[in-house]
Amino acid sequence: MAPPKAVTSQTSKVAATTIITGTQVPGVMTRRGLVTRQQNINTQQIKKQQPLLIKDTRNKRKADVSPVKEKMTKRSALGNITNAIGKTISAQIQDASKKVAKKVTIGTSVKTIPQPVGTSKTVDSKVVPKPDSAQNKSKQVSRIKQITKKEEKTVEVPLKTVNLRRSFDAEKSDESSLYVSALETLPEEGNRRLSRTLKEVGANKLIEGTTNRAAEVVTAQTELTSGSSVCPLTENKNEEEISEKPEATLNCNIPPVRSLPENVQWDFDVENWQDPYQVPQYAMDIFDYLKEREKLFPINDYMEHQVCLSRWMRSLLVDWMVAVQESFELNHETLYLAVKLVDLYLCKVTVSKETLQLLGAASLFIASKFDERIPPMIEDFLYICDSAYNHKELTRMEINVLKVMDFDLGIPLSYRFLRRYARCAKVTMPTLTLARYILEYSLMDYATISCSDSKMAAAALFLALQMKDLGGWTPTLEYYTGYKLADFSSIVLVLNEGLHRKHKEALSTVRNKYSHKIFFEVAKVPLKEKLDI
Template sequence: MAPTKSLVNENRQTTNAVIGVRKGITTRNQKSLANHVGNVDVKQQAIITRETRIKRKADTSPVKGKTIKRSALGNITNAIAKPFGVNLQDPKKAVAKKSQIPSKAVPITKTVTSITTRASQIVTRATKVSKKDDEIIKPVDVVPAPAPPPPTRHITTRRSAGLIELEKSNDSSLYVSALEDIAEEASKKDDKIIKPIDKNDNVTEPETTNASSVIPGQLTVQKLDGTPKRKLPDGVQHDFDAENWRDPYQVSQYAMEIFEYLKSRESLFPIGDYMEKQVCLSTWMRSLLVDWMVEVQESFELNHETLYLAVKLVDLYLTKVTVGKETLQLLGAASLFIASKFDERIPPMVEDFLYICDGAYSQHELIRMEMNVLKVVDFDLGIPLSYRFLRRYARCVKVSMPTLTLARYILEYSLMDYTTISFSDSKIASAALLLALQMKDLGDWTPTLEYYTGYKIQDIRPIVLALNEGLHKKQKDALATVRNKYSHKIFFEVAKVPLKEILNI
């Protein structure tokens, strides 16, 4: 039975569509194929789409034998690149094609004779040019050669091939090595410094050094590393920074400037008498808070700078914001949290501070208080601390470790005293060191201390008296953390040193 005309037409349309797709030509039959052939399987459609992706030759192929420049990182495999669109040939086929082409062998005798004739032509041309030059040049009187210049000191430097080519030309090169430039400037300065020496003076000649032994930039390095000679005031025993000039941990080149800068920043963080504004707080409550903060610092083994910065943050916050009794401990915990993140290598976590508060506050409340404290101080945590000034002054005077620990005890004990909050940090550090020297019978205020601290005895006398009076106050059991801490053998039991009734200042 013969098929109907409709089936024949459908088969013709499908075959035409497939052929059109294979050739890469878009026709209207593709749309009709989607409409008429609705019951085609998914697998057949995938086969059709696969057949459509057939590689097509380029319309215009590049010229054979034409090479393309390769960029620096274009072909990392160092393979021989060919122009785009050229099909790579199989090496076996290429060899077969080469064998089919007859090669024209050139005899060796012909090449040798051509080379010799070429050389003879070049020789004849050279002789003609030399004769012309001899005719042009006139005889010149013989002049004695000038004496050679004195030997100069040369410095060997590594130069690239490009610089060598530039130096061969007569034009002045703009590319000069940095080390060579420094060495030339240093040599000019040395020539200016050298003065003529009289013959009568008995001066030993310096040892000559070979040019190969000179290192580029060596003169500049020696000048930078040289210890400076400062003119110290009368009575100053030694220059601490000059003695430690080569120690990179001391930063002796900038130590004086650093602490002068810290002293200038003390006026940016003023703390006044804020207890009149705080309705719910008292000086006793503040002393309890500081005592608790010392205990937290000791239990977490935090740095002393962390404790001093936290107490500063508490006082700065209370100066500007009124706080209730129930949020005072939260303020102390948030201040410790901020200071530990600023100064500690591995600060405690939020959960640790919530634990030491005995679960009185939530994590949201602690983070909220932390944000408020940072806003009050305008995110400026570079506050000058008395502990840093004390360590600097004690090292400059070269006091012993027990004496320095006694001064630390006096300074840390003063944190609980509300009357000392308005004192300058550099002044209270100087006063604590002087009081420790008085308690140890090691002397008075010396010119060396005056030189490094920048204060005279008149500037710190009232602060020394206030610190001594605070130590003589009756001690309460609730505020015994600092005393117990410095009564340990690790701290040389400095809390047990007898107090001075009368100070020799």
């Protein structure tokens, strides 16, 4: 049977709906562009009833205080530079703003699918749950309060991590350079370490106090129950032990008296006996052990079996790795370890030209995990490689390098030896920075790959002393390094010859780095044509 006329007229009115703000609202037929009072009421009710679908626009979480991508020099190691070096800073900022605008337009163009609503009853039954009792209301309110508290706590976390690196302060300063983190300003780190140790000592004292009180209570209870006192012999023993312990600790802190060889000016380890960070009790043994381990990591002339590579390509790769180390503000030990990993891997595996930069990126990634407190993410290394590789290729190369190295990353580095030698000789900071420049510049020289790291550090320090006119190899340096001048004189000649070569624009990263004021402009120090060897 056909429905009555009144019902058909109502259904036709319901079918003729007006679309307002992406939702269909039932109402009376009106002109296009006009909105009735009933439609406004219906839209307000539907907005209250429908849950808001907010899209989380946060990016993927990266390492804390990771470098800004707009300020990193994205380039390929063996080809032409893609951007950021030939452009000015204003051009880079314009490119970055264009990228951000594209991302915003893509994010705002998400279409919302309108959900047709038949009647208000169906919406209430689906969206709004009917509370059974007043207890449910109280539970919901308590849950909401807990969530808000957690959100307030999470807001405080990024504020603490801002001070982890100094690059942000450098950007605000007048000299906007990438080299502010190069100076070794150790007092701030020492204060942080002291504050941490003081907190740990205070916590240990509280724990010891509570345990001692609990022990005293237990002994008092036993004495009351048994009616006996502690044996006087045990009391005497405890008193003797207590009197002996402080004497033992005092004897450990007293610096020993050592007999030094002739013409040695001072005993550096005895002078710093009270400094736990210098480890003066074991410093000589540690560096003697590192000298013995140098034999476990030999590097031969591997260019004979590397068909697709050349010495020039290796120097280009090292120059690119220095640029990456500066853009990510990594430690110098990370750079030296990464170069060692590249050379040791090329000694055993043949590599093509296309995968050479991938090897350098994977080596830097491994070294940053080994030596950095906050290593960069894989995405950062992929970006700095100009997206020439993907995630799987980088992880596979990382696994291959670790397998070839047999997971032994405790490689002796020339940079660590140089620090030890300069401290023992009490060399000034400009002279030490000049020795660092000589040593880092030698990383690109293929002729130095087979040299001992400890001898390379000694040769770089001797050459720096000669360039600064501060004398030659003293008996103090002979005592702490264990080498005489005749042991590394050939390496000194190789380093001096490398500095006298004509500088090339493709290998200018190290020279530009050490031409900055923060590095005392040591790259501009005049060279020595004749050395006192």
